Amino acid sequence: MNIDGINNGIVLDHISAGKGMRIYELMKLDRLDCMVAIIQNASSTKFGKKDIIKVDGTGFKLDLDMLGYIDQHITVDTIENGRLVKKQHVDLPEELTNVIRCHNPRCITSVEQGIDQKFRLSNRQKKTYRCVYCDTEYREKED
Amino acid sequence: MNEIRNLINITDLSTEEIEHLVTVADDIMAHPEAYQDMCAHKKLATLFFEPSTRTRLSFTAAMMDLGGNVLGFADANSSSATKGESVADTVTMAGCYADIIAMRHPKEGAPVVAARRTTVPIINAGDGGHFHPTQTLTDLLTIHRKKSRFSHLTIGLCGDLMFGRTVHSLIEAMSRYEDVHFILISPPELRLPDYMKEMMDQKGVLWEECEKLEDAIPKLDILYMTRVQKERFFNEADYIRLKDSYILTRKKLGPAKADMIIMHPLPRVNEIQVEVDDDPRACYFYQALCGKYIRMALILYLLGLK
The missing domain is CATH 3.40.50.1370 (Aspartate/ornithine carbamoyltransferase)
Incomplete structure (x- = not known):
């Protein structure tokens, strides 16, 4: 299968296989007018399989914190005029805003309108985050 | 303008500040008359979205013994929370009338929301099963x-x-x-x-x-x-x-x-x-x-x- 290179936009490479659609949804890429390609289960020398997202255009929010939270393997390639101008690696962010939701029914975020869902990193090794409002732990399940 | 100090969690106060508060409390116990007018013309709003006897009465007694006044509500049913008003809005409104707010709320983290909007100091008087500083x-x-x-x-x-x-x-x-x-x-x-x-x-x-x-x-x-x-x-x-x-x-x-x-x-x-x-x-x-x-x-x- 061939997917063309892009002129102006980004390539999210080395996404762990199976996480591409979640990133597509969180970045709201379905709302863009430009060409977007999701490649699932591409072969990878490093990981065996990987997902790739190519966006040929601008106008989207590139949230490196969100990407780092979903998958620390991702590399973000910025393409301008068909050339790679920047390569970024992502890491677990110290804070997360509106990526995950607090599941504590006693948390104020369950009733208060118009407030962000905010979490802070509580344990880097365990990849655990706690709600900044109620301290309830949210643990991302490993695939 | 000085930064507003709130008390949401006990760790908002340093150990030095806690020692200061304890020392002042000791002094109040020894010389209550020296403090009886210190909050004259100041108002404390007690916003209790959840019933409480002890905490609310002790805040009220504390402010009265300092010569100040107290206003507020004792449960959510007597506030606009029953009409769907947000915590942030209730606190913003209360800040227009009072110099300091003590709030209790059944939802955990409610005082964090309040502190982000407030124009007067917020004291967390208990938020669900979370903190009670x-x-x-x-x-x-x-x-x-x-x-x-x-x-x-x-x-x-x-x-x-x-x-x-x-x-x-x-x-x-x-x-x-x-x-x-x-x-x-x-x-x-x-x-x-x-x-x-x-x-x-x-x-x-x-x-x-x-x-x-x-x-x-x-x-x-x-x-x-x-x-x-x-x-x-x-x-x-x-x-x-x-x-x-x-x-x-x-x-x-x-x-x-x-x-x-x-x-x-x-x-x-x-x-x-x-x-x-x-x-x-x-x-x-x-x-x-x-x-x-x-x-x-x-x-x-x-x-x-x-």
Whole structure:
């Protein structure tokens, strides 16, 4: 299968296989007018399989914190005029805003309108985050 | 303009600030007349979205003894919360009328939301099962007056350690002092949440879990009893099964140290038998008295008056 290179936009490479659609949804890429390609289960020398997202255009929010939270393997390639101008690696962010939701029914975020869902990193090794409002732990399940 | 100081969690206050508050509270207890007009023309709003007797009365008494005035509501049904008003809006509105706000809310983290919008100092008077920092200040003043130190203490915390917010705040506060050892006495269903244990581990605080009150009592300098709170349970059957698990009687106090103190945030149900009240080690009603004085010191501090 061939997917063309892009002129102006980004390539999210080395996404762990199976996480591409979640990133597509969180970045709201379905709302863009430009060409977007999701490649699932591409072969990878490093990981065996990987997902790739190519966006040929601008106008989207590139949230490196969100990407780092979903998958620390991702590399973000910025393409301008068909050339790679920047390569970024992502890491677990110290804070997360509106990526995950607090599941504590006693948390104020369950009733208060118009407030962000905010979490802070509580344990880097365990990849655990706690709600900044109620301290309830949210643990991302490993695939 | 000075930055607004709030009290959401006990750790918002440094140990130096806590010592300052305790010193001021001591002074108020010794010379109440010197403080009787310090908050003249100031107003405290008590926004209690959840009923409370002790905390609300002690805030009211504290502000009145400082010569100030109090306005507010005693439960959510008498506020615009029933009309769907947000916490942020209620607090913003209250800030137009008062100089300082004490709020209690059943939802955890509500004071964090309030603090982001407020134009006046916010005091968290309890948010669900989360934090209750003014109770902790009360506890600290009691410990200071009865034990004359915050370090080198073995503290037994007994009862509902999962939902007991007073316990969580007290652990946070006491974990900052040297050689404090916690013995966590609870049924498995009501054990201290993991995040509190992680916090103690990170600070190198010594703690152990124990299921029998009798096993822990001889080691303790302080026994902190808590009520098994019905409103924190999702179902009645769990509440009935666990509520009588840990009851302090005169007999159980037999092997306790002569200078151990018994504390309780009150109200109690039956977890401390009335026969214990006459024991010189019982100081839970003294604790309630301390609550007014430390809140007076806190109000003065957050208003920048002392």
